[in-house]
Amino acid sequence: MFGDLFEEDSSFLPTNHCGKGKKAKAREGDPPAPRDSTNLSGIQNQGGTCYLNSLLQTLLFTPEFRVVLLQWVFLFPIAEALFSLGPEELGSLDDSRKPEAKVRIIPLQLQRLFAQLLLLDQQAASTTDLTESFGWSSQEEMRQHDVQELNRILFSALETSLVGTSGHDLINRLYHGVVVNHIVCKECKNVSERQEDFLDLTVAVKGVGGLEEALWNMYVEEEFFEKDNLYRCGACDKLVEASKSAKLRKLPPFLTVSLLRFNFDLQKGERYKETSCYTFPTRINLRPFCEQTEMDESEYMYELFSVIVHKGGCYGGHYHVYIRDVDELGNWQLPEQEDRPGGAQGPAEDGPGTATPLALLQGLLAQEPCKELAVDQLGQKLLEHQGVAWNKKYRKQHGALRKYLQNHPEIFQLSPDATKVGLKDVPKLLLQLQSQTLQSPSQRNSLMGQSKDNPPSSRAPSGGHWFDLNDSKVQPIQEKDLEKQFQGKESAYMLFYRQAQLQRPPEARGNPRYQIPEHLVSEMKAANAELHRKRAERDSARHGIELHVHLGSHYRLQQGALQPSLPSQDNVLELTMDSRRTLGDLQHHLGQMLGSWQGDLVLSVAKPLAAGLHLYHVLEGDELSLAALGLADGAHLFLWNGKEVGGTKVPTGPAHEPVVLNVLRLAGHNEGGKGLHFRESQHVFSCSSSLGEVHRALAPAGGILLRNSSGAQEEAKRWEVFQEEELKETVGSIGLRDGCSVLILDSHDQSFVDISSGNLTAFTSDISWLQVKNFCGTQEEERVVKITTTIDTVMADIKRRAIKELHLQEELASGSCLRPVGGNGKLLSPVPEDYTLKEAELTTGSLLGLCHGTAPTSTQVL
Structure with missing residues (x-):
């Protein structure tokens, strides 16, 4: 019947399944990412299970389906729901392989999945165990249903699994309704009645403007049997004129509506998707469609809380779901919210979920121990927290991040080169408020600190906000976004309504662990602890850098570079540090390792060069992190008193880098081996040395100094004489680096070559x-x-x-x-x-x- 309708077209898959806007794929072996800023968990797509994910999220956000008590006013007694069924009735998954054990795997796996979606701090849960409990072991089996068919199959499987338990009538209690069909004979007034049970109502889309019109056509309008189309009355025993009508006899607490979006064109002989406008209300009164109309008005009022959307055509597509967060479990914050005027006062005045860019940046910096970060790192932290980059979300309105920071000098203090940013003195209370707006979902909703008596303080307004749950991706939306799903290739496919009189207990609001059995809470606590441990290990591995610390007492200055005075293994300390630790932490750690160290403990950045070890700048700022100081994996540091080594002052910095020059001279009569033109020797000069000093040190009286001016790709080397005015230049400014060659020609050697206009026309080859x-x-x-x-x-x-x-x-x-x-x-x-x-x-x-x-x-x- 459904053919390829439920096939998932990859072209309709969301471009990002990670929920934080990151493009990079998680490395194999990494623990799952934590929840994003919405504090809601998505569900992984197994490769065609988007329809299942959408339905499962709808069931999860039906609180009465998952929690233990359903308080239905007047009509409905207290009922047992999914989480009320314990191991004594369902068995245990640990016993699933024991032949004699009776284990109801489907409800157990559904319980565990819901517990993970509610309590486990991960971005997206896996449905693999659940689908295996269905007996789905291949992609073909996973793709055999569309979401409407799956809804019926899943309910049937649950009912079968719960036979013999106190939850045997769970589905009927929540979703079962009754339609009654009447046929009235116009002659004898006999009424023929036929009753039909339903778990969902299937309504037409073609030729209908919306849900109310479709229900009116089904349950208000009458069909007449007349002329050539007469009805055989059982009482009259003949063909008579009659009228046919239908009414809703029993309304379920939760009304599921399936829209017939897909039809068959008899003329073209092909299927098509009905994409015309089809409206549906967020609140509907069903009294006109019911058989009994004398009950209180509230009994007939229903509120929309879930819309499963199909994007694509009748031969393939993708499902996602819009859900109203009835229990206000999520953190609702629209990404397009703009910065409000008021500077640093914004966070204190704004409610939850309305943090401005200014407040976000202040809060991120406030969380740093040193209150300072590299600008690039600040942008990365904003991406990790918000799930969207500065350039994508804020650049159009506020300009580049660095420019935005510079435009708020009363709040931010940038380094002279504008590569680092810190906070100026800001009242502690304000920083605490800003830091609270940036708490991670796991911090805001910690299992360890949260209970039904201590629900989270930040809540959405009564009624709950809407979210778009698209496999792993969860994002907030506005109620007006529902109108986008009235028509088009991306349009509503299933509607879920709940009785408006169903009230949630106050202790359930914002409390995801409400009424979850303790054994599942304990299991999720242990799983969260393990996730935290793995993430800490991963972070430590990712942020861990290896440092080579050279001990100044084991070095001497020789020819402008530091040379070890002991074997290499005794000169260097090898240690691994977390780059988020501070310089003070590193110094303290080294002090403990070197208990006998005398004098000041100064660390300078060092670099092994061809001539030896050279020092650059001294590391300063005990409160700065190693990353903020620019230390990367494999960095070399030099531990000394900051003044001298072995009684000799040490030149530092790029301007004094030692350069090893390869000095060539023409081979004499009895010099050089067979085929050699030159005598070669190496000499060390500082970058700050003038060429005049090099000339005086290398060339005899009357000699000349030449450099190679050939391109790197040329086979022959061309030598060019240094002119008189160039002798005032330094080794560094003239571009001489380690391994560069200079040629020395004395007066005798010059007789073999032709020097014209300062150029040596002979090639060394x-x-x-x-x-x-x-x-x-x-x-x-x-x-x-x-x-x-x-x-x-x-x-x-x-x-x-x-x-x-x-x-x-x-x-x-x-x-x-x-x-x-x-x-x-x-x-x-x-x-x-x-x-x-x-x-x-x-x-x-x-x-x-x-x-x-x-x-x-x-x-x-x-």
Whole structure:
């Protein structure tokens, strides 16, 4: 009959199922989130159980269904309800696997679920145990009902489960009504009567303007049998004219109305959803539709308290429910409430649920031990408390958060860089009021401190406010929002009314534990304690940071950086602290660990650099949290007297960071291994050192200092001479960092390169060297020298320098040539003297022989 009507279309699912506006998904293993600001619990969607969730919330917010006493004026005696049924009648879930035990699982699981929804401090409860008690073990079984069908099936299952208990007639007592149909013969006036029981009334939507019109058509208007459509009268025993009518003979305390939104188009041969306007009142008088009309007017008055809404079409969609909080268990506060004038007086004047942004921010800061937070952290705390970010809720009206804080200097005090905010001196009473407005639901509604004799102080007006319960998400709405569900693809599907004369006892108002059996209260207390423990462990793990505390007495200052004087494990204390603890807590903890520490106990932020450990600013503000001080996981701290280490004053701060420079020099004749151009060495300079100081420390007289100006992606390195005016710059301002290379060229090295306009045109990869062996003398005179070259050096220059290095006569230059020596030691053909090293295809370290003879020219080489 229902086909795909009850299939849940994911496109209609709420975008946020966490109720606090957070996008991030909870990490696996985390305890469930606590209740949000409404103090009401949602229900998790198992993947198609939104219809079940909506119905369960409706039953939960039917107080007479769940509590032990139903006081029905005149007509109804005291009845036993769900929570009045104890283990002696229902059994225990602990015995459910014992073959001989009689355990009524469905009502027991429903009791436990209701207890969780009322008392357990979690954002959304799970229905897995309940659906398993139904025998639903697959997605297909969960999706086999729409909410109207489920309502009947659930009641039937409950009735079956409660047979033989004092609650056997629970459903009948609350929901059972009677309709009587009359047919009156126009001739003999005989009345034929047929009585029908109902748990819900099904009313038409098509062609009807609203609920009252539909009820009028059903229970006031008469249908006539005449002409070709006559009625066979049992008394007359013939076809006669007659009239047919129906009346409500017995009204239940709770009236459920199912709307026939879905129809079949015979012409098109397809189903469709009736989306036309269909109104329904929040208060209705049923006297015109009843058989008996002589009772007091109050007996016929009903008030709407639940509307199950279907969003989508006849082939799929999503259910959620609007519910009136009859017992005023929730905290009702509309998100769109605006800031009222009056500054800091707002919280004292406003009633519960009307806290302004100013009051919220003050209250959040008032809850902090140090009364100070980073602005970003304040925004995060507002998100966690309100379930919505500042930018989404307040920015349009009040501007950015930082700007809003700056606009209230009489309340907030910002740091010079506007990254932190604190409270100015505000009267304690005002801070207490603001802090109370920000109490968590678990604080406001604690099981430990709340009882029927001590209900919560903040309550909604008589009658209760409305909430939208959408699976895990719960949010406050206004009564006028019901009108949005009169028509459209998102529209009312089931209506639930309660007799207006049903009054709740004063002790039930705002008291979720009212009449709940003690064994369930105890179970929820234990579960809340376990949740609190797990959340504390999670918070500790999330907020725990590892700190590396270096002991100043075990360090010495060397080359501008702090170096350990003992093995590393003896220099550093490793400890884990909660980032919400204060600097004073950390200092106290260290003082206890280091009982023998002498003198002041000062902590500075430190950072291991290539040169060693360097210190930055001193941590100040004993009342500030470690997070507010900017300490993150893995932070390094230095414990000292704040003045000197080992009798030496220590330069601190970014301006004095030590930088390790890689200093390169061209390799000499007998320096460097095969293929090496440079001698390398490391030198440490402070960022505050001038380049002039670096030049004087590294370069000999007449030497020049060069830096690498190549891009990171270039294969070749280009070196650029530091100009005279740049020598006044500092290492830090010129951009030299750890690992940067500088090249030193003395006056001799400069002869190998071409310096023009301050640029070194030779690339370092072009600098090479060759070996030249003397073959012009006796065997005893054979010597090998190393010649530094570039790839553009011509062979004639190499020969001339080799003759000079070998201390041979200059006249030999005109009667000699250079011949490569092969791998087998044989001399190869002479190389033309006008060839460059590159053209001769000689590699670094190649061996040439200086031999008698004449070298060919480049034109003579084939």
